[in-house]
Amino acid sequence: MSMSDKTGKERIHDTSREPRKQEHPSTYIVQDRENRxxxxxxxxxxxxxxxxxxxxLPEQPNPTVFQRVLDVAxxxxxxxxEAARNYPAMSVAGIDISQQxxxxxRGLAADQQVNDRVEFHVMDALRILEFPDRFFDLVNLRFGVSFLRTWDWPKMLSELLRVTRPGGIVRVTDEEIVHPGSSPAISRSFQEEMLQRALYQAGHLFADKTTGLTDHLERLLIQHGCLQVQTKAHALVFRAGTPEWQAYYGDVEHAFQTIRPFLQKWAGSGATREYDAIRQRIQEEMQQPDFHATWNLLTVWGVRPDTIESEQVH
Ligand SMILES: C[S@@+](CC[C@H](N)C(=O)[O-])C[C@H]1O[C@@H](n2cnc3c(N)ncnc32)[C@H](O)[C@@H]1O
Known part of the structure; x- marks a missing residue:
């Protein structure tokens, strides 16, 4: 069911002839979609x-069986x-709301010479996924907490299931909000008192708890019709001086700036009053030789049944 572009090359999705749709306001934690x-x-x-x-796909016993894969957001x-680089028979589509x-x-795919098997499209996942029913072998969503409100999950999961073939896999990974470790400025002042509170107030979390969506994903997949739901927990540890720590440092540093408006809007002025002072404490604590933090993630996946609710005739 592939569509082809003007060059005759097989494409999973052709957006070239579509009228531009009116955009919904962003629900993402960074409002400005072009924020570099x-x-x-x-x-x-x-x-x-x-x-x-x-x-x-570390938990999947044989990823080579997935020939058509979608990565949402x-x-x-x-x-x-990376999926296309690892699995030469795989075609991958990625969609995101941000043009940038x-x-x-797309540039990265061309640099890595996988652009014949990887395509990227601007698409709002909160509307419909513009792909045929039963198309993909596996559909992936990582860090949906950043843009899905609790009430968006039923429609999101129904869309993920719709575009997955019967017997295919819906795979969701999300995170605990607080990273326990040696830095109270990160885990308490930043993550618990600002980020967790803001995500909860903005409707992205079901409960004001450090565990974020990880307590809810299994239930959500089962409730919305996935079969044989399984989970795999990951604990990523970042220790001072390692390359992983370097990346973590950059991530936290940038996040502190890019999500500032979201935190100020939703966490309340009490929590964000000392923003710059907290940032400085974070930098100091992250540079301590004994710095460590653990980022807990959970992957939950399930099988798409033969028929799903949206296909049943009532
Ligand atoms: C935290 S990032 C995660 C990116 C990627 N999944 C990963 O794990 O590295 C969330 C992404 O969701 C995108 N996003 C936000 N709202 C969206 C929407 N309504 N539809 C599609 N993508 C959206 C953002 O532009 C951003 O790239």
């Missing part, structure tokens, strides 16, 4: 998380590109 610092942050984070988790495209991220991802 956020793009830089995601490029660092994407690579750091994928390698920390042990690759793109793909950011700078690192996961999709998609352009960056």
């Amino acid at each position: 610092r956020e793009m830089l942050r995601l490029a660092i984070q994407d690579q750091m998380i994928t390698s920390g988790m042990g690759g793109v 793909c950011g700078t495209g690192g996961w999709a590109i 991220m998609i352009e960056y991802a």
